[in-house]
Amino acid sequence: MLLLFIDRSFTVPSFDVQVKLGRGNMEIELEQGWEIIERGITRLKNILEGLPEPKFSSTNYMELYTTVYNMCTQKPHDYSQQLYDRYRESIEDYINSMVLPSLREKHDEFMPRELVKRWENHKVLVRWLSHIFHYLDPEFIPRRSLLPLREVGFICFRNLVYHAFYRDLRVWVLSLIDQEREGEEIDRALLKNVVDIFVEIGMGRMDCYDNDLEAAMLKATAVYYSRKASNWILEDSCPDYLFKVEECLKREKDRVSHSLHSRSEPKLLEKVQNELLSLHENQLLENKDSGLHVLLRDDMVDDLSRMFRLFSRLRYGLETVADLFRQHVTGEGTALVKQAEDAASNKKCLSEPDSVGLQVFVRKVIELHDKYLAYVSDCFQNHTLFHKALKEAFEIFCNKGVSGSSSAELLATFCDNILKKGGSEKLSDEAIEETLEKVVKVLAYISDKDLFAEFYRKKLARRLLFDKSANDDHERSILTKLKQQCGGQFTSKMEGMVTDLTLARENQTSFEEYLGNNANANPGIDLTVTVLTTGFWPSYKSFDLNLPVEMVKCVEVFREFYQTKTKHRKITWIYSLGTCNLIGKFEPKTMELIVTTYQASALLLFNTADRLSYSEIMAQLNLTDDDVVRLLHSLSCAKYKILIKDPNTKTISPTDSFEFNTKFTDKMRRIKIPLPPVDEKKKVIEDVDKDRRYAIDASIVRIMKSRKTLCHQPLVMECVAQLGRMFKPDIKAIKKRIEDLISRDYLERDKDNPNLFRYLA
Template sequence: MGLGSPIDFDEGWDDIEWAIFKLVRILEGLPEPPFDAEDYMVIYSTIYNLCIQKAPHDHSEQLYEAYRESVVAYNAEIVLPSFTDKHGELLLLELVSRWRNHQVLMRWLWHFFIVLDQYYVYKAEVPGLKQVGLVGFREQVFQKVKDNARAAVMGLIHEERQGGLIDRALLKDVIDIFVGIGNGEMSVYEADFEEHMVRGSCEYYSRRALDWIVEASGPDYMFKAEECLRREKERVSHYLHSSSEQKLLEKVHYELVVVYAHQLLDKRDSGCSALLRDNKEEDLARMYRLYNRTPKSLELVVNAFKKHVIDEGKAFVQQAEDAASNQQASNAEHGVVLITKIIEMYDKYVGYVNDCFMKDSLFRKAMREAFEVFCNIPVSGSPSAELLAGFCDSILKKGGCQYSDEAIDETFEKVVKVLAYFNDKDVFVEFCRKKLARRLLFDRSANDDHEKSFLTKLKQNCGGQFTAKMEGMVTDLTLAKDTQTNFKNFLDSNTNIQPGIDLTVTILTTGYWPSYKSDDLNLPEEMVKCVEVFKGFFDTQKKLRKLSWIYSLGTCNVIAKFEPKTMELVVSTYQGALLLLFNYADKLSFSEISTQLNLTNEDLVRLLHSISCAKYKILIKEPNNKAISPNDNFMFNSKFTDKMKRIKIPLPPVDDGTKVIEEVDKDRRYAIDAAIVRIMKSRKVLGHQELVMQSVEQLQRMFKPDIKAIKKRIEDLITREYLERDKENPTMFKYLA
């Protein structure tokens, strides 16, 4: 038959049907010689001629219908019967085989009928040949066996979940059929397989989780859950479609983790709190990985973490309070213990946040809020900021905590970071300044480098306003040494001007140092001469600067001649002045001493108690009791002795904590005023609420301002005509230049 020769349909279809029959036999594995080029050319030419002949010889429509009927017949007579009595894995193998045969058949037929596909299908607007074949297989074969196939696949997946070995390649081939049968649309895969598979997985893991939550510990449960999720993800990569991963993992995660979130976190001996307590970092990291998948679940972990940190911190505070109440230690000692524990907690939990919780912002926020709770609880009446300052003092002073240089440096790094959780940073700074003053003035600082290192770290983390005064204090001490050297040279050069006794004077700059009580102590004649000599020297050096003497900070060494032996007494200037009175009198009354020294009763009681009622009784008191009263008389105790030749007689400590708080409150008023004026100067007009909020934002770097205090300062600034209320809207303020 020549190319293009007119033929009728029946004659042409006989040749085509023969080719289809031969192709089917080859696919079924029956003995049949392969197609050669001549066979292919005959079939192609026949179909070509049937399609391009002019009416009434154009048989395209008949040929299209015959093609469709051939596919239907093949599916009905050969393919579908092949599934009879096949179940499970055999069914799946047959389905894969038949799908592959179908694809081969469609490929060959398309090559045979390509002219039909190119001309008739386009003009007649009917489904293409491959689509006809796909629809035929789907409706005649797939729809009949899909339920059994899906059940077989689910059975194999279940077997694998139970630890069995299965043919993953076979499963992938079957899943590909569920995907491919949709011809590019995922609806068939999703409706006929994925939906059932996900639901079955949920049911499976729901049963497993119910058993595990009762039998397993928290860590074991989480390990099992994470392994299951890992395997499900692996399962997707091996044979399920990638689009199923998120749906499957979300549902499995819900059943394993979300459903039992509360029970898992609250397990008595293995829940979140227990893991934090026992340093189970690996388990905590796993917990984060599991709960991080769903924000609401993660929030439960964050809350559990925050509660645990608060409870632990509060427990340490309560221990310190109990120790103080039972007088098991001094305020300074229990403060050092508490701050040490807080720093250890910081180390521990910042490690958890960074390493286990991947620096998650929710956990950083929870840690900050938790520490802010217990770091701001006073202990035995002492503000927490004072305890932190006392801890720093214990490291920096002589005889304090014995740390290596490296350990001290690391500790100060942690101190400035922990300080961020304390509301009253200005209180901390003021107590630090008080304690630094005592270390510097009384030579109690263990190491100058450590002092500078601490101030540097404080400045770097908190700002220059925190350390300006303390840096000035350190500078003052350096300059004071130069001044003392110059004073010594002055005395050497002016032998006719001598104080009579060794004298060391420390010059301090007003403003840097804490305020000290400066009263009109009547100095003994010996001391008066010293003051006058130094004043004469200082006037030659600093003519424009005025000296104010603070005797309460002074010390002196007094040589006391007792009958048993002569001893050296290290005393305060006040104590020394008092003792020198007994060079000229054997017996003095309380009132006589008060008059000669010009001291208040309160100060004099402290002095007399320290040298007549305490450990070292340099004076004899009449009557002989522990209480000092205005009716007492005092005599020099000539028979006093001690095994030491040199003794230091301390004064009873004065609790200046209240004074510090008062000074800080005063400074806060100025700070609030300055913040309000700065804001109003830049904004000119501002509402009350916004002014308060901006003031809080500016001030919270130094302290947590009280809203009532801000409102009070606003009213004060209005009175002082820095601000005025808007006449039409009282909640609006205007800045007055």
């Protein structure tokens, strides 16, 4: 007994019945049974052909199924093999008699339409017959290792129909694709159905699609776009060409989704990219009238974004774009350097200072960085290649000096101009914060960060000590940014300086309380002392200035006060940093003079003398020639002539003599008399060089202590890598420090190999 399973994919109407089959008493002969089956198959074929036939019911189906079942299960005459063969023969007969003739009489687009129709009918026929002959599939076919019924049916179509027509079909497909590429309307549904034949005829494998259609389609695509590219590259600008390329890629992708198999998309797009982009890459990017340089110059953001999107598809496309981007930025930056150099040279010819011009140069560098960083972010999607290119470009021109000033010095001066009171940069608080952020970003490209740190520290000291800092919050803010960029060691001294000033204010408050509580200790002069920690601040010259008697008592009073707080610290007075407010009683009017401690000491000498010579002033003050020349020049030869010099020349000489100018006057009642500025650049550079020697020594010892033995080249390279964050060490300097460490018994050379060093514990 057998319970029949009715397959829901079968197109004949199903009935909710259970049919029990059993082997009858009468044996069915082959021809007798086949005649029944053949009649049913003929009816099915007629239905497919649209001929008038009664409805094929489940009863008709069960009769055929039962006949096949009985012919396969009766003993001893099992006709399974014969039925398997005749199944194939019946399909082949239908193809030869009905399908092929109908196809051969069709031409142009009617042939593919007919083929699609015949393929759909064939699938229905195979499904019907597979159900009728179903008993062969689970029993007979596996036992004999034969092909399944469905596969046999498809192979018949492939061998008889597909192989005869696929070439014509391929020509038609390629023609239709070309028509659509040229903007003509096509029957996309028909194209999709035809392409599906190439896919489905492989029965799970893509050989037919790949070999019989896709290979030719890719070749035709290359030819088509090669022809297009040859015309476009001559006619269009780079932006117009790239716009067309992007549109072509979009249309090809759309074509795949509507008409082709999805596996063709990457190969098809690669062909288009190769013909339109790869083969014309340099010609497009380096076009002098509309290439990458022009797009960057003219701020053509949309076109740059499109260029990035397109060239990112190519294997090495972005490397080429990034390299040209680097060249362009380098050229722009180098032009700024040359422009600043030329401007500085012109100023020198006119004997005018060019500090403003150099500040403008730094501002332009920052603006240049803003511009191209925006390109990297917005157009190039923050791709690492473009960040690297931007970094390399800025490192090239940012480390070039301008008019004898290094970039480190210029950047430190720029910061000073922003942060000090009365600077030329008049910015809001938000603009200052934003500018400081940008300065720190530019600092990342400077190799001599230690030089910047020393220049910045010098200028920070002057802002803090002379109350020139515009805003304490901004001072702390940039230190935080520098710390994040360069590390805690970079800003530790600067942070200590800011902290010192806070503590100094508290200390001054305590001193004033001390004076209030000790009436005998009051020196009679308002005194403000700023106590600094030696290690944080730049080194300053300390001379034993012979203070005027009025000031001596001030110093003694503060020393006594400070000893009440701590007895283990030594106070060293830096008079060169001091300022004094003197009351000058001139004949026209009394005026307040804001001067340095040196200037005040010199002027107070004239309270007890009407006329003093250069040598007398020098001896009484106990200062060097340079300092005496500077302070006397500021008092007698500069804007405010508090002293009258004899002879009346513009230079100070040891034979000069001076007397107080009682007739001096000015429209202001309070004037500041500055000392001529001292060029501290040389001192800063010397200090940095000294620190670098210590840093190289420490690095070499640190490396050798961990390695014990190391050859010369690896030692040098590792030393460069360790120190690279702060400065770029000179190879010759490293070699010199190695020799010095050997002489000091930190290292020794191997006796057999002079390039091998050993660490001496």
